[in-house]
Amino acid sequence: MLTVNGYAKQVCSGLTRREALQAGGAGLFGLSLPGVLAAEEVAGAFQNGRAKSVLFLFLFGGPSQLESFDMKPEASSGIRGPFHPIDSRTPGLHISEYLPQTANISDKLCVIRTMTHKHNDHNACHYIQTGHKWTRSAADGGDVNARGTDWPAMGSVVEYLSRRSPDAHQRALPDYVYLPNRLGVLQGLERTGQHAGWLGSAYNAFATDIRKRNAADNPYFRDCTDAELDFRIRGLATKEEMTLDRLNRRSSLLQQFDQANRDFHEDHQYKNYDRIQQRALSLVTSEKMRSAFDIQQESAKLRDRYGRHLFGQSTLMGRRMIEAGARFVTVCWDAPDGYSWDSHRSAHHLQHHLLPGFDQAYSALLTDLEERGLLDETLVVAVGEMGRTPTGTAAWGRGHWSHCFPCLLAGAGVKGGIVYGTSDAEAAYPVDNPVTPEDLAKTIYWSLGIDPELFLPDREDRPIPIIESGTPLKQLFG
Template sequence: MLRILGSRTQLCDGVTRRELMRVGGLSLFGGMTLPRLLAAASPSPAAPVGGSAKSVILLNLLGGPSQMDMFDMKPHAPVEVRGEFQPIDTSLPGLQICEHLPNTARYMHQATIVRTVTHTYNAHNPLAMMTGFTGGANNQLAPEPTDPPDIGAICQYLNMGPREMPGAVCLPCFPGFGERTMYPGIRRPGPYGGFLGHRYDPLFGECDPKFDREPSVNYYDPVRPMGAPTLPALDVLPEMSVDRLDRRLSMLQKLDGAFAQAESSPAIARMDEVQQRALAMLSTSKVRDAFDLDREPDALRDQYGRHMMGSSLLVARRLVEAGVPFISVHAEIFGRYGHSYDMHENNFGMLKNENLPVLDMVYPALIEDLEQRGLLDSTLVVVMGEMGRSPRVNAKAGRDHWPQCGFSLLTGGGVRRGMIFGSTDKQAAYPTSHPVSPGDIVATIYHLLGIDPHLMVPDRTNRPIAIAHGGNVITDIVA
């Protein structure tokens, strides 16, 4: 049998994981290694069937969106709590939201707003909202191999989606990409395979945003990043040049004889299929096509906006059409240009002049686009951040961290239409009914995807860990 030097991890059928990773693990785009290429190395449960949602688009408002200035306004609270904005009526009777979200207000009869997301994880990482795990370190700035896998990683672990497409995509780049000048080496934990391994990481987009002006104040005068996410070029990736790809294809062909000698191994017996899927992924145009926004009408591109968030969500819709189960889109800080929801200063200016107008453009555009294409009922759109903001406005007209209370806006994909779930106190500081954990949100997403949220997966020590970390489905919001 073929042997590759290195540490060995024996599989139950006698084939080493090292061998299969070397032969079958053709890395696709940088850090994203498709689990389909390693199906023979690590048997996993069959892909779920029967979920109302075929795909999920998670829009992460990185930084912590202000609940009382957006979807849980308190107009009768003291001025230092209620802030500067006025509420407006929406298409859902009894629900008022911020005056700077007029287009979003027209779609609230199609959505469920959860006002009572609460936890204690005080970090600007999407770890909790993407995994349901709230025990991470608040100062963690890079993923750890002991982190839990996110929803996208579980989708890939279960081999969901078309074989020639990734099971999970992260746009427009890995979270923290724009903060590298401030924190070298940063990669905010969340969208990773965690203890299941890097082979379950998503396909990460790349971006090169353009700015039309310099900020007057670093970080708190957001400048809109223009552009669109792209795929890494094959010729700049390690071991992925055309010549090296040709050599890999030749190597795989030469290895056929070695594999034939081990036909008694169930894992090796499946290797031909794995090779075919690997080559299909490397040669297909479907992934590239999904990122090609030139295929979209100019009017639709303008409707989403030609900025990074609008373009990323339009790519996300194209990925949904291609059958990708999980796509996350993250607001990014991009250094001193700001543009996150971390508003310790100038909270109202950042919301009024940039963040809310962008959200009020992209969310309605996405929902309308999905509905017109007949995809809304099978696509779950989740808009939320990693935390909320403090009730009291600080001395710099900002709001500070507040994981004790935040919101999640869910639309389509089997969620009830026109529902307000949970209530908060007079300052939107704490839930007064139906508190919801990030694990509950994650469990609900799994349920809508047809995945048992209490499914156990093995961690690095082979301990069984529930994928929603104790979260339970919020049955009241499921249609």
Template sequence: MSRPSCHEFRTSSRLNRRDLLQAGALSLLGAGLPGSARAAEAGSGPVGFGSAKACIFLFMWGGPSQLETFDPKPHAPSEVRGEFNPIDTAAPGVQICELFQNLSQQMDKVAVVRSLNHTDPAHLSSGHATLTGHWAPVINSDAAPPSEKDTPHMGSMMSRLRPMPATLPSFVTMPWLALHPAAPGGRAPGQHGGWLGHKFDPFLVTGDPSKPDWNVPALRLIDGMSVDRLRDRRALLGNIDAQRAALDRSAQVVDVAGQQQQAFQLLGSDRTRQAFDLNGEPDAVRDRYGRNLHGQCVLMARRLVERGVPFVSINWHNDGRNFWDTHGNNFNRMKNDLVPPADQALSTLLVDLEERGLLDETIVAWVGEFGRNPKIDSNNAGRNHWPRCYNGLLAGGGIRGGQVYGRSDAQAAAPKDNPVSPLDFAATIYHALGIPEELMVPDRSGRPQFVYTGHPMLPLFA
């Protein structure tokens, strides 16, 4: 069956060619400035602009059901409303699914967006839109794998705009690069540096940090290799690279040398190792986040933004059962496997950030690539893909909690007002981080590209 096209969304543009070139010439001058300098250059901007210093992006890979999360429909027909009831929350008038008992008490910190929508039911290409704020090079496709034509992940772009000191990465992804075994393309595009180049790929932290013997594989020294020996090897390789660069000044060699240097700096840094050492957290804190893979990744994200890392992305992990892609057994999966760790980790993160004085300067996003079909599949108690209406959460970073943006219809099948694309959702994050709508950066061929093309949801900001 053919899928509907998103072409009408992709062809819109805010500027004509002359404006594009003028904006590009100006924006490229400021693209590498620190965030505060760029914000000052752009002016104070509209409400909420530049409130956040960091983002924790919780990507619910697979597509959570809107009806079993934050847009329950108790008055819908039985074949739509499902098995669970809505509950009141700390935000007056805002109800969510009863499965989110912990988060319900923190909804005064959270804004719910109930009118997210697009027309791409494919995991891979819609994942690209969610993670980058741009439509994928190949839309409506589960067959197109990552490529250098991809728009950079939001974290890669922030790494380009706000590089960290060498001892910490600017962009961290945990605990894997999202992949779907049923998709011919496998790994979702939009998870790396894309047209910015591999220099801006994420620092990937894999494995299960809830395990007692876990450590960061990328920071693990080879057996018998001391930090001093590592530094000696770095010096030797530095000399070799200098000689090689003198013979070949190609961008590829320079880029490889830069990545190599960054790897050695991270490996030899005590600050880096401490940032990723969860044993530095009290047992009670680790318990509150949940002694599971997702909970400990979310705790790690808090540790990293606390130390200045501007972007941490947590992809829902490989559970061997298709993640949030609940085509079958939707209600048992939501109740027993998916919501409990998600609810515990997110609610604890919000409290923890607030208690540490970090919530106002950290924007937290929770969203999937699409939602689920309002009509339950009676054959296997599942819900199929549904990009036409779904929800997401935003908190912190200047977002006013306790509110709902947009409404869906009586069955959560389509937006009723204030429709929002994944491009707008990403634009809101960029806005909170102080990135102007007109900002452009050059791709590897020197052509100016918009950082984002959606429009921020300004009413969300206090």
């Protein structure tokens, strides 16, 4: 008899999780193990959650805690950094002078100062986006590209569960959207942590595809034209990276899907292909989908408020996706120049582009969501994969530092105007309330009404917990 350790949870049959898994493993009730798991998913996902959706702002590269939300003005000259702190609407919270608009709305958000883990390179993007430690080893940051054996992104788990929910046939948009590009694509990479991994490529994000002008260009640092901001759907990938935006006629689309189905009939990673065919067709030909991805429907005034740079416009597009009904939207500030938030060299870009760009888009987003009545039902998460070293260089660059870094939570019942966790005098290590990526992932799942102790079937139909450890931060919600 199959025995699976875990907390006792009720499934739709009235049995506990363990009893149902044992029964399924023994072949009782005519159910296979995946059938038992699927029954639980349908019964339990997206019920009684604080959030209807999550907007995940991923600041890839590692924003500096000492130049943003954990400034240490009393620290020694080699630690405290070049920027001055300013007051905010949160008692006792002093943040960077280059985040004035965020300071003015800090009563809407919670600052977690004590995110922490031990994976001290950029492949921690897997850890932050999945809630699982990276299974490969590359201390120098190499071996960065995604594999089918990686853990699934949180957005992919949401997509998987959404397609098994009772309202799946009514959903007009994909539930996992990635903006403005897949992580790393502007550097010619396909970084780990953003895809569905062993869950199956059918549950990869619908990702838009916005390119830079040339090798040296950084569209996050400048205004973008409307011609550049063509948020096109790359869609469901085949081995040749088939793009749905090129398929503009239903007959042509059907032909290509049928051919792909024949080509990959024996490929295990496409075992879910038939099941998603009609959903893909309906999404691609949906007027609601085309309308949702048309950013020019927004007023010029609102677009200016978010900022005409790529992060600002992508954040606005993220709000459009949430408003249209998507459940998990990631907006990434990537490193097209191999640098950006990975600020080894100096604080120049932090001062002139990174902090002001984030400040503008983030403050506009929270204000916009609130004005539209969406903030109470949208969890907004802003985080990088790590922070920066306490000791800086002469030009105030800082190295990788994953032991203590900030995360912002807002919306969906999150208590505003509070700080959670205290770091030491150098913002190097948590003094209290350390928060792991597992804790953050469980908080996100719990906020959506997904049981953080849920099991999913892997490729061998073995039950795998969506998160193996950690505790949801329920105390941060009112």
